[in-house]
Amino acid sequence: MSENRKRILELLANGKISVDEASKLLSALGDEGAPRTDTTVPPVNKMKYLRVTVDALKSQHPDGPEKVNIRVPVALIRAGMKFSSLIPKEASEQVDKALCEKGININLKNLKEEDLETLLEALTDLEVEIDDGKGHVTIHAE
Amino acid sequence: MNQPSTMLHLKFPGASGYHGLWLPFFLIYPILLVISLILLPFLLLAAMIMAFFEISYALVPLKVLPLVWNVVFKTRGLTVDVRKKGHDVLIDFV
Incomplete structure (x- = not known):
């Protein structure tokens, strides 16, 4: 997780920003530091x-x-x-x-x-x- | 590309215990090549005759050799292991 993302979550936990604001900030960050959700399935070992x-x-x-x-x-x-x-x-x-x-x-x-x-x-x-x-x-x- | 088989391992029961044999399977390739070259003109002739008489499977003789080569080249890894008390047999293409 990136530092920016952590800071936003900390601010939310401390009550300094609202949930809506946190959501906006997180969406502004985009995929930066987001947990990897790799949807590509590794190739199945070809049977021999x-x-x-x-x-x-x-x-x-x-x-x-x-x-x-x-x-x-x-x-x-x-x-x-x-x-x-x-x-x-x-x-x-x-x-x-x-x-x-x-x-x-x-x-x-x-x-x-x-x-x-x-x-x-x-x-x-x-x-x-x-x-x-x-x-x-x-x-x-x- | 798969490597073709090079050795054939055989294990079979004999008079005094089991015999293990490692046969040089790679020697079959030059033999098969010679046989293919000898057969090729005959197969071509057969295909031409069948085509002349409009027989539906005229191309079959021409397909035989590539298919046989394909099968022989892909035997690597084929194992047949039969266990029977005192009569175990193993055939392994290595």
């Missing part, structure tokens, strides 16, 4: 990796792995997404149909890079945890 952890219950999967830990670079996901442009139109229609039959309503041709960016941005603040009694799956961004 997507981590998928699977903890399987031994009782449910006696022969399977006990723990799987996969770290996928986001750059690799982005690069992999571009492979969808290689799928011919006829093939993508068949894939969409097959996915739809399985109950997954995803249109591969409509899946754009912006959608992936939105999804990845959402994952920076989100942690997905799935516990179905057979194991525990966690997906989070790093």
